Amino acid sequence: MLNIDTKNLQNKKNLLAFSAGIDSSSLFFLLLENNIKFDIAIVDYNIREQSKKEVAHAKALAKKHKLFCHSIQAPTFTSHFEKQARDFRYEFFESLVTIEGYDNILTAHQLNDQLEWLLMRLSKGAGISELLGLEPISQRENYTLVRPLLSYSKEELLTYLQTHDYPYFVDESNSDEKYERNKFRKQFSDALLAEYKEGISRSFDYLRRDKEALENAFEILYATKELYIIKLHNIHAKTKAADLTLKKLGYLLSALQRKEIEKESSLVIGGEWAIELQDDLLYVCPYITADMPKKFKEICRINKIPTKIRPYIFQENIDPKFLIFNF
16 A cells, blocks of 8 residues: 655645656556546657657646646757756646746656665765655745655555556666666666665655755845855755755765865866855855945945855846844
8 A cells, every 4th residue: 555645735736747657657647546636748769660659648647637747858869868868848738837826846857866865966976865865845036846756666656557557668778778777777776776675765765854854054045037146054964055056956066076065165166166264154156247336335345245256236226224133
């Protein structure tokens, strides 16, 4: 018997990211069983013959259960397929949030996905937040990303579908080891979960608690547009605070960039993001240059606004006087 936490889904407008595979099909029927209202969205990448049948199945399933099915044909990606496909997929989902007013995007990531991510990040060098990666609930700018299946393995989901004779498709490309995730799945994570599923699941619960404790070392004082001002309760939390803030803004730091932030109090990351430490306040915003009036610069100086932050707040007409935090 599979149970999902529905308290964040009730009386909300929900959009399920659907692929017709084992994971999203399981979530589809679990949502129905729990009387959660939702629509679905499916992307056809047009790289497999089966994809047309999956889209047709999604539309038929939605019609049968009186849901709306959003679908789109992706362009041809000639390089870095996984990243480009993911970016396209989320741009599509987020456009639906804007147009249709969805509160939540639901994805069917499960325990196998979580372990694969951890192993991939572990092999490259990562901290606790990066190792976890997938959270049950993630607050984005205009919506909430909800992953209700993280405690269940793919094997459990498959058993659920087969027990109830629910339809699903198997994506043959999931076994192609030219994709890094599939390689980790086939060589490591599937075997580990087959033998140690309960312990691994508990470990993720403990890691989430540790991550939460770590992230209590700072708090966001102010956020508007792409400007964040963060109070550090512990100066050693600077790198973690910058990392998580940039992740919200859609930028993932490399290990080298994290080391830079650790050492420097004023820097530009990737030519795109200004990061400045002023006493116990960390400022993060897009890095731009602009001609600013002397009067504006003087107001910024008096109010201790870091120099790399000033052009952005000038461009966005943010009053420096609103950015004073005295504790």
